[in-house]
Amino acid sequence: MKPKSVKRRSQSETSGTLLAGVWLLFLGLALVQVLLTFRGLRSEAGMDHAQLARQVARGEGWVTQCVRPQALNQVVKQGSGLTEKGIRDTALPPLPTVVLAGLFSGLKPYFDFAPETGAAVYVMDRVVAGVGLMCWLATLFFIHGVARRLLDEKVALAVLLALGLSQSFWDLAVSGSPRVFLMMEVSLAARLMTALLIRREEERSVWGCVVGLGLVAMAMAMTMWLGVILALVMMVAMLWVVPHGAKLLPMVAAPMGVFLVGWAWRSHEITGDLLGAGKPAAQAFLNAGRQGNIERGWADGLSTPSLTLVVRAFTYYGTQQFQQIYGWLGAVLAAPLFFLALMHRFRRPAVKGMLRMTLLLVVAVALICATLGGLRSGEEEHQLWVVVAPLMVVFGTAFLALLWSRLSFSNARSWWASWGYVWVAVGVSALPLITGLPQSVRSGLLARGDLAQWPPFWASRVGSLNRVLNEREVMMADAPAFAAWYTDRVALWLPMKRTDWPPMREVVKAADLKMAGVLVTPVSARVDYVGDVFTGSYAEWPDVVLRGPLIAFDREMKTWPDFPYTVPIPLAAATTGEGEGMALLMVFYTDRFREIRPPAPKKEAEPVDAGDGVTEG
Structure with missing residues (x-):
């Protein structure tokens, strides 16, 4: 038994060392993104x-x-x-x-x-981008935890690398978009839901997970108004996949309800309307038009919605999004494989429950993008596929691992037979970053005085x-x-x-x-x-x-x-x-010709009294 114990410990140490190396790589990429290739906010x-x-x-x-x-x-x-x-x-x-x-x-x-x-x-742009990068790294941490608890260490590592080496997600992280906050919150909700389902299987207490889900649902509503829809979908998923979920639902819904009531009261005090200036976000669903067009109207009203226009826009944008879905999922190979993973019958209840929750979120995002036109120019903040993409990658990678295990290799114990699907999933997803990052770094170093979005x-x-x-x-x-x-x-x-x-x-x-x-x-x-x-x-x-x-x-x-x-x-x-x-x-x-004022002179440091009447500059 002793040699087996030594072998198990050795594998664990190797896995921990590899994981530490991956996180160091991501920290290095984060510094490169915010210091060398950063061109300012885009959102x-x-x-x-x-x-x-x-x-x-x-x-x-x-x-x-x-x-x-x-x-x-x-x-x-x-x-x-x-x-x-x-x-x-x-x-x-x-x-x-x-x-x-x-x-x-x-x-x-x-x-x-x-x-x-x-x-x-602008210096403050880098601060905003730094916050986005921290949210992105937290998303990777939560999603890795979901994959590790539901599947195994190898699949979790593949998920982590495929997401962490996707240039699209790094671009989103430094754009300033609030979607990176929402993506982190959805990933945290998935991590808590995973823990809740596993604890239900083991007949352990789940109240800590329930309280956490309630706080996360409130945070989603406080991040984007569309986050309210995703939070409600998460609650529906709880009724569907969690045994006796109806008893837990009030604790999950209460924090978000308190926030929404308080915010509506504040909006009414300021504007005389319960929805306040956020009203166009709701009106856009009825107008089949851009939210910005409604916000730009001086009159506080909405023209009578045309059912024909709504149906036509829904059909058009519903079709368009699936023609471009690979790019909107971060160009991660495993993400669209999620739809194939739906055909596999997973045996573990927790895995089946999380798959169903992800499916509900995907359907909600598809409906939002089809209704609001989230894939057209000027409405990028409505494009929420990137928010659910990390969860889709988890199940897409699991399906890829299953397919790989069905293939016959001449040497079933070879390294390629064991790790090949990881290299395929990660290699294809990382190609844009590998090919584009050197040029971006070079441009950042040579054109630092002329960087812009x-x-x-x-x-x-x-x-x-x-x-x-x-x-x-x-x-x-x-x-x-x-x-x-x-x-x-x-x-x-x-x-x-x-x-x-x-x-x-x-x-x-x-x-x-x-x-x-x-x-x-x-x-x-x-x-x-x-x-x-x-x-x-x-x-x-x-x-x-x-x-x-x-x-x-x-x-x-x-x-x-x-x-x-x-x-x-x-x-x-x-x-x-x-x-x-x-x-x-x-x-x-x-309205007139204007003179350009010269730059303001730099403020000189005030002399500092060093004592005994002596001053130092």
Whole structure:
């Protein structure tokens, strides 16, 4: 018996050493992503949470600089209105903002973004990206625990490597998107549900798991409003897969219910509506349109939904998502194999229960994406496939291991027969990272002064507007979260209709503020065909959207008489071909010629009294 014990201990030590090496590799990749290849935030939702967190950290309260027309109309009706700091926010779920505000409170000296000093990447962007990376590493930890408890160490290692070497997930982690928070919470919920099912099998107490699931469900609702749907699906799964789950359900649902009731009361106090500025998130399900289009409407209402339009959009986007599903699942080979794993009859009750829970989450995500158009440009935050992809990888890898075990090899005890499926699953999934990371590192080292998420965002260029604008001046923008985050001033979203422009300007004037102009980025021109500009989200603003690009062809698109901001300040341009001019892809239109102020001088350190009348610099 002694030799077997020594052998078992040796295998355990080898497994632990290998696992430690894998985690060191992931930590190294995290540092590379945030220090060498990082180009700034890409998620507008992430920028929105970040600018609100900066306001909270300053002590300004829950006041947002990213002003949505519908939200502005709501607070004006309630008598609070707009100030130089912004408006009270009810649109964003609080959890990402609270987490970021806690970190920002100790980093106030870095709030000012001064691109003229050569800093192409905002320091606070790296802080936000660092939080996303910690959430991603926590997701890997939880998912590895799920695979290890349900299956075995080898499959768990394959799952860990396949996910951890997927470039798509690293890109999501540093984008600033709140989806990385939601992905971590879904993974933690899966880990707790796994423990609950196993404890039920062993007839042990499950109350700790139940309390944990209740807190996680509340966190999901506090992260994204779509997280409420996933939390409800998780509760339905509990009724389906957990013996006597109905008795446990109240403890899981209670924390989320308390939060939603409290938030609805707060929203009603601020806006007069229980849903507050988050109302468009619910209205989007009935309109078959973009949530942003509803938020950009000045009137607090919704046109009568067309059933034909809803069905047509549902069918179209429901089909489109499955044509692109491999990429939206992080390009991990094992993820789409989840659908084949549904055909296998797993024997262990806990495995069957988790498979059913994952199936319910997948169905919910498919319905959300089909209803909201989560795969089209401009609505990436509705794309929740990445949130459930780690769970799908667990069962897809298990199915791949089963298939591999059915293959006949000349030497059944060979290393390839035992570990081959791991190399296949990991190798294919890691190809984008292996081929792209060296070039990304090289670009990060050679072009550090010119890094940007371009198109559509160029942080250092829009940050330079502070050398042009004066105090108490605000702007309108087609990407208000981007403008507010990098200029640290109020940015109002360009409304859907031109008739909404005058009342918004009156609100700005009543607040003793001045509208400086309009920032136009490639966001408003992000269409499949040029003609779509006249029928899309910015159909009433073609003179603003197309004027910059048409300059390349020596064509001047006259602005409408009611638009006073005719003087362009170019921020980013690109050539359209040999012999052609420069197309202005990011422009700030203002009402007059403005002088660019020189960079503010660096503050010298104050002398420190060293005693006996002697000072040290």
